[in-house]
Amino acid sequence: MALLKLLMCSVFVSLTLTSFSPARAAQMPPPVKAAYWPSWFSESFPPSAINTALFTHVYFAFLMPSNRSFTFDLPESTAAQLSQFTTSLRRKTPPVKTLFSIGGGGSDSALFARIASDAKSRQIFIDSSIKTARKFGFDGLDLDWEFPKDTTEMKYFADLITQWRKTIDREAKLTSRPPLLLSAAVYYASEFLINGERRSFPAAEISKSLDWINVMCFDYHGSWDTTATGAHAALFDPHTNLSSYYGLRSWISAGVPRNKMVMGIPLYGKSWTLKDPYVHGVGAPAVGVGPGDDGILTYVQVKEFNQKTGATVVYDIRTVSAYSYVNTSWVGYDDIKSTTTKVEFARANGLRGYFFWALSYDSVDWEISTQASNAWVDDQY
Numbered sequence: 343m344a345l346l347k348l349l350m351c352s353v354f355v356s357l358t359l360t361s362f363s364p365a366r367a368a369q370m371p372p373p374v375k376a377a378y379w380p381s382w383f384s385e386s387f388p389p390s391a392i393n394t395a396l397f398t399h400v401y402f403a404f405l406m407p408s409n410r411s412f413t414f415d416l417p418e419s420t421a422a423q424l425s426q427f428t429t430s431l432r433r434k435t436p437p438v439k440t441l442f443s444i445g446g447g448g449s450d451s452a453l454f455a456r457i458a459s460d461a462k463s464r465q466i467f468i469d470s471s472i473k474t475a476r477k478f479g480f481d482g483l484d485l486d487w488e489f490p491k492d493t494t495e496m497k498y499f500a501d502l503i504t505q506w507r508k509t510i511d512r513e514a515k516l517t518s519r520p521p522l523l524l525s526a527a528v529y530y531a532s533e534f535l536i537n538g539e540r541r542s543f544p545a546a547e548i549s550k551s552l553d554w555i556n557v558m559c560f561d562y563h564g565s566w567d568t569t570a571t572g573a574h575a576a577l578f579d580p581h582t583n584l585s586s587y588y589g590l591r592s593w594i595s596a597g598v599p600r601n602k603m604v605m606g607i608p609l610y611g612k613s614w615t616l617k618d619p620y621v622h623g624v625g626a627p628a629v630g631v632g633p634g635d636d637g638i639l640t641y642v643q644v645k646e647f648n649q650k651t652g653a654t655v656v657y658d659i660r661t662v663s664a665y666s667y668v669n670t671s672w673v674g675y676d677d678i679k680s681t682t683t684k685v686e687f688a689r690a691n692g693l694r695g696y697f698f699w700a701l702s703y704d705s706v707d708w709e710i711s712t713q714a715s716n717a718w719v720d721d722q723y
Contacts, residue, residue: 406449
């Protein structure tokens with residue numbers, strides 16, 4: 343425990359670029375305790391099942407515009423789903439803000455580039471998104487474009503969110519309604535190198551146009567890493583830049599205000615098959631993926647795995663993560679302790695809040711979500 347406190351103190355000093363005074367703290371906007379609701383689980387986990395006491399914002403995931411008209415031409419089934427989503431959450435006590443997220447990890451990135459490349463197509467898309475949000479009673483919109491592939495597309499991204507913000511503000515003024523929220527899910531780092539191409543998100547436009555960004559602080563390791571286990575949402579990594587600490591620092595260094603950064607926390611784990619059952623730490627040699635769908639287990643599945651197999655559970659202080667192992671099966675994930683530490687870290691460093699991917703992955707008693715909500719104390723607001 344003493345080592346953890348020393349580590350956290352060191353990190354706080356390193357990450358905090360300016361000290362917080364009571365006056366500055368009083369100006370902080372309300373915190374964001376958010377989560378994405380996967381719409382494809384609507385039958386097994388309807389929106390009425392969401393415990394809204396644990397969240398401030400819930401995202402409907404996902405919608406996509408037409409690849410021809412660039413508008414949201416929704417089938418009746420999707421329209422009914424959107425209506426049920428917002429109606430159910432408005433009736434809950436307490437109510438939460440609702441946003442719908444556009445895109446997702448499996449969406450067509452090239453379509454976003456086409457839309458964002460021209461002012462006319464951007465406006466068609468933007469107008470349709472606002473119309474859809476108002477029609478179904480949403481409080482905001484979220485863009486999950488994974489990811490602009492080069493410098494040109496990053497400029498398109500900047501042009502899109504700039505035009506989107508101007509249109510949202512204009513619509514709010516004309517209708518005398520509160521402006522819609524506008525957020526975006528972004529890569530864990532503001533600048534990164536993929537396939538030999540360096541990409542930098544447009545920090546200035548993000549700071550000006552978005553209410554906040556959801557920084558995806560996860561998926562640092564997975565089925566593509568077949569030779570070694572990994573903490574796929576490591577807060578720290580003593581050997582590489584694949585950590586939330588590194589990523590969040592890069593966003594701060596790029597100039598995005600801390601109070602516009604929301605830290606992502608996964609409600610799922612990644613698994614591997616160990617090469618040697620007696621060598622089982624983070625980074626242990628592996629020969630491939632382990633239990634789950636392509637080496638992925640939701641948190642509730644991790645709990646079931648641990649209980650059924652009698653797996654040994656270990657908390658890794660270096661990465662602020664948990665892992666369990668039995669024989670050659672190894673699973674890395676976030677547990678109550680690591681989640682609480684991450685939430686406290688985000689709050690101590692002036693971030694806006696946290697979000698989960700994804701609702702329905704938590705245990706039936708909302709174990710992780712409850713601890714996270716309790717860990718974010720609102721007395722500074």
